[in-house]
Amino acid sequence: MGLNVSNLTIARGGIKVLEGLNLSLAAGQALVLRGPNGVGKTTLLRTIAGLQPPLEGDITADPETMVYAGHADGLKPTLTVEENLHFWASVFATSNIDAAIEAFQLDALRTRPAGALSAGQKRRLGLARLLVTGRPIWILDEPTVSLDVDAVKMFAETVRRHLGQGGSALIATHIDLGLPDAQILDVGPYRARAMDPDDFDEAFL
């Protein structure tokens, strides 16, 4: 179990964003992706999660070991907190949602419709989904958006516990999560070179 990415080139909307990227993630490890807005972190995570194919390069990981959490939480506003989690639990063929509810302190909100939650509470519920899937490799895109300081600590604690149980996490974030053992990868240097204007003309000749 693990994730290996070698010589990866990815594109968004037909334009190369990152090229020649290598990374590897072993069990128990966390890797934090950094880089300015628009550099291609989300595209990288979506490619690794299997939502889009890479232009070049290899991703060796069993898709059945990964769970992806993007900018949107995938919650249904008319379903309650419990119903949302139960749904994802049965999609991933697990059944226990109590640990997830406890980890993100959602106990008081169990029967509240997700549409009535605040932005931070919704995000906590979205992150709780990771725990009910029971999958070892977490691929997280900006997981701490709209979380308050306590909730960020709650999240960091959950990630630490997950790593302790042999899981791993690939996280794109701009803030310091307080994970001392996490490796940091700045994707800025892998930015794809802009097309040379001279070559551009030649392409039409």
Next chain:
Amino acid sequence: MIALLTRDLKLAMRAGGGFGLGLAFFLIVVTLVPFGVGPQSGLLSKIAPGILWLGALLACLLSLDRIFALDWEDGSLDLLATSPLPMEGIVTVKALAHWLTTGLPLVLAAPLFGLLLSLPPTGYAPLVLSLLLGTPALSVIGTFGAALTVGLKRGGLLLSLLVLPLYVPTLIFGAEMARRGVEGQDTTTPLLMLAGITCGTIALLPFASAAVLKVNLR
């Protein structure tokens, strides 16, 4: 899969889920027709099979853009695509949920609406049977259209333009079967054609829908 089906049915029943919307639309279309063509019951009973089929088709169309649009907006579609469920299974379940919330109520309500259009007594059984056989094809084809237009802002009109031509064979044979039933003729040929179209779309289109959905999620 069953979890996805029960979730979709639950969502349809709750506030803003759109259950019954198609049915209400169907009712309004059917009640408006006598106002449009006048109250001659002879004329009405003649055009009733066609009107009922057209109404059912438009009612189906009305709720198509909800199939994937809501899941796409809140990010669940990305999460479902990365879940253990196969994409072909997801689109099949989505089509089934659409049929159960839109097609099946139309089939069940059709005899009542036939009454409003003074459908002759011999016409009821063939009408219900033709709708029962034809509406699953409408849902499956519509799911394909919804998969094609997912992610487009206000893609509803484009969806109608894409899907309506694909509905033509179902409409021709469905309405033909209902019409023959009204006139007391043999309905075997249109019945077999309708059933064939439905079976063909159910067998093939989920693969096409899954493929275009994967492309649209990139």
